[in-house]
Amino acid sequence: MAESVEMNExxxxxxxxxxxxxxxxxxPPPRNAQAQAVxxxxxxxxxxxxxxxxxxxxxxxxxTQPEGQPHARRWAARASRGERWIARMLRTGAVMSGGMFVxxxxxxxxxxxxxxxxxxxxLRKGAASMLLVTPVARLAMAGTLxxxxxxxRYTAIAAGVLGLLALAVGAGFQA
Amino acid sequence: MTVFxxxxxxxxxxxxGALLGIGGGIVLVPVLVLGFGIPLEQAVPASLxxxxxxxxxxxxxxxxxxxxxxxxxxxxELATVMGAIVGGLVAAFVAEAMVAVVFGLFTLFxxxxxxLLRAPVQEPVTTTQYVPVNYPLGISGSFVAGGLSALxxxxxGPLKVPLMSYGMRVPFKVASATSNLMVGVTGAASVAAYxxxxxxxxxxxAPLVVGVLAGASVGSRWMPKxxxxxxxxxxxxxxxxxxxxxxxxxxxxxxxxxxx
Numbered sequence: 001m002a003e004s005v006e007m008n009e010x011x012x013x014x015x016x017x018x019x020x021x022x023x024x025x026x027x028p029p030p031r032n033a034q035a036q037a038v039x040x041x042x043x044x045x046x047x048x049x050x051x052x053x054x055x056x057x058x059x060x061x062x063x064t065q066p067e068g069q070p071h072a073r074r075w076a077a078r079a080s081r082g083e084r085w086i087a088r089m090l091r092t093g094a095v096m097s098g099g100m101f102v103x104x105x106x107x108x109x110x111x112x113x114x115x116x117x118x119x120x121x122x123l124r125k126g127a128a129s130m131l132l133v134t135p136v137a138r139l140a141m142a143g144t145l146x147x148x149x150x151x152x153r154y155t156a157i158a159a160g161v162l163g164l165l166a167l168a169v170g171a172g173f174q175a
Numbered sequence: 176m177t178v179f180x181x182x183x184x185x186x187x188x189x190x191x192g193a194l195l196g197i198g199g200g201i202v203l204v205p206v207l208v209l210g211f212g213i214p215l216e217q218a219v220p221a222s223l224x225x226x227x228x229x230x231x232x233x234x235x236x237x238x239x240x241x242x243x244x245x246x247x248x249x250x251x252e253l254a255t256v257m258g259a260i261v262g263g264l265v266a267a268f269v270a271e272a273m274v275a276v277v278f279g280l281f282t283l284f285x286x287x288x289x290x291l292l293r294a295p296v297q298e299p300v301t302t303t304q305y306v307p308v309n310y311p312l313g314i315s316g317s318f319v320a321g322g323l324s325a326l327x328x329x330x331x332g333p334l335k336v337p338l339m340s341y342g343m344r345v346p347f348k349v350a351s352a353t354s355n356l357m358v359g360v361t362g363a364a365s366v367a368a369y370x371x372x373x374x375x376x377x378x379x380x381a382p383l384v385v386g387v388l389a390g391a392s393v394g395s396r397w398m399p400k401x402x403x404x405x406x407x408x409x410x411x412x413x414x415x416x417x418x419x420x421x422x423x424x425x426x427x428x429x430x431x432x433x434x435x
Contacts, residue, residue, distance in 0.1 A: 083238050083239065083241065084239060086245075087234075087235045087236070087238040087239035088235075090231045090235035090238065091231075094228065094388055095388075097384070097388075098232075098384065098385055101380075101382075101384050101385050102385055105178065105381055105382060105385065124377040124378075124380070124381055127381075127384075128375070128377060128380065131224065131227055131228055131231065131363075131384070132363045132366060132367060132370075133363075134227075134359075135231060135362075135363050136363055138231075138234070138359070138360075139252070139360055142245050142248075142249060143249070146245070146246070154245075154246055154249050154250075157249045161253050161256055161360070164253070164256040164257060164260060165360065165364045168256065168259060168263070168364055169364050169371075
């Protein structure tokens with residue numbers, strides 16, 4: 001059964017609703033108002049000129065002035081950078097020394113020759129020296145970095161340890 | 176074949192040393208002397224060289240992960256070096272065998288305590304969640320550890336890790352990582368002294384260091400993941416080995432007729 005809808009001039013009549021509470025009815029456009037649909041024919045005629053999505057008119061502007069970091073966060077970031085430098089130095093010393101020892105072991109596979117023997121000897125002495133210098137350099141670096149952070153007490157301690165080590169090695173003690 | 180066996184020993188010592196912060200010399204010296212028949216005067220400097228290699232490789236990872244406490248390490252390092260110098264000075268006046276027996280009994284006590292007692296609380300892992308306490312005990316203990324290191328030729332790790340962990344309330348992993356950082360410096364000084372006397376055999380050191388570097392890099396990656404309780408039990412087992420070595424050494428010195 002087809003549903004019949006009662007119509008008037010404006011639109012369908014809403015059943016059960018009194019005309020006084022329907023709200024304002026659409027008024028006719030003012031006399032001198034410009035029509036909104038004048039551009040539509042052009043958009044249909046030249047679709048390439050009207051892409052589906054326009055780029056954002058106002059992209060987010062780059063922040064030219066960095067936000068001021070809180071003191072504690074800046075301090076922690078600097079400390080973290082210092083620790084990364086110490087770790088990097090230790091790892092470089094270990095890897096380079098290990099690489100030289102591996103190279104010396106690889107050279108042992110070659111036929112024995114005077115030059116090969118000299119190369120093995122040089123590589124091993126270099127590797128051992130690098131390995132021995134690395135922790136001492138770490139100590140000096142840790143003292144310097146803590147000093148740069150204002151913790152001079154630890155710089156003095158590191159200097160003291162280095163001095164005592166030099167004294168111990170010089171005197172032939174085994175620390 | 177021997178080169179590969181030496182490398183394998185190095186991997187084992189490096190892994191264990193990196194996990195526990197003891198350097199690995201405790202394991203390596205008996206292996207070299209008893210397993211490979213290397214004389215003690217060559218085995219000790221070679222193992223010290225491995226301790227330095229272990230410290231460099233493992234400490235790099237620990238410092239990066241903020242497990243090592245740089246300030247605590249520097250403070251205790253000063254006391255250790257001072258103790259080592261004093262130990263070297265008084266070595267002529269002290270009965271080494273008696274010191275070895277006392278140290279052996281002490282490590283036996285600590286190891287049994289660690290094996291039998293349970294950890295009461297969950298420990299923090301990073302260096303930011305704790306504050307070391309009882310610095311006078313830590314400094315004086317490190318001084319003694321340095322002295323024992325000079326008198327008996329043992330690294331300070333087996334003494335310093337329990338000292339930091341139990342005496343200064345530092346988390347066990349932080350204590351282990353900090354000890355690992357410290358043993359490198361003292362080990363380097365000791366090796367330099369041996370090298371100047373011509374006791375450093377680089378042909379022996381080369382395969383050992385290669386193995387130790389590999390073992391230490393693996394051990395330092397494992398350490399943060401291994402439960403602290405497991406590390407403590409492992410440490411206690413190694414301490415038992417140290418106690419056995421020290422009691423043997425002391426007994427040999429005190430009652431030579433019984434041992435021969």
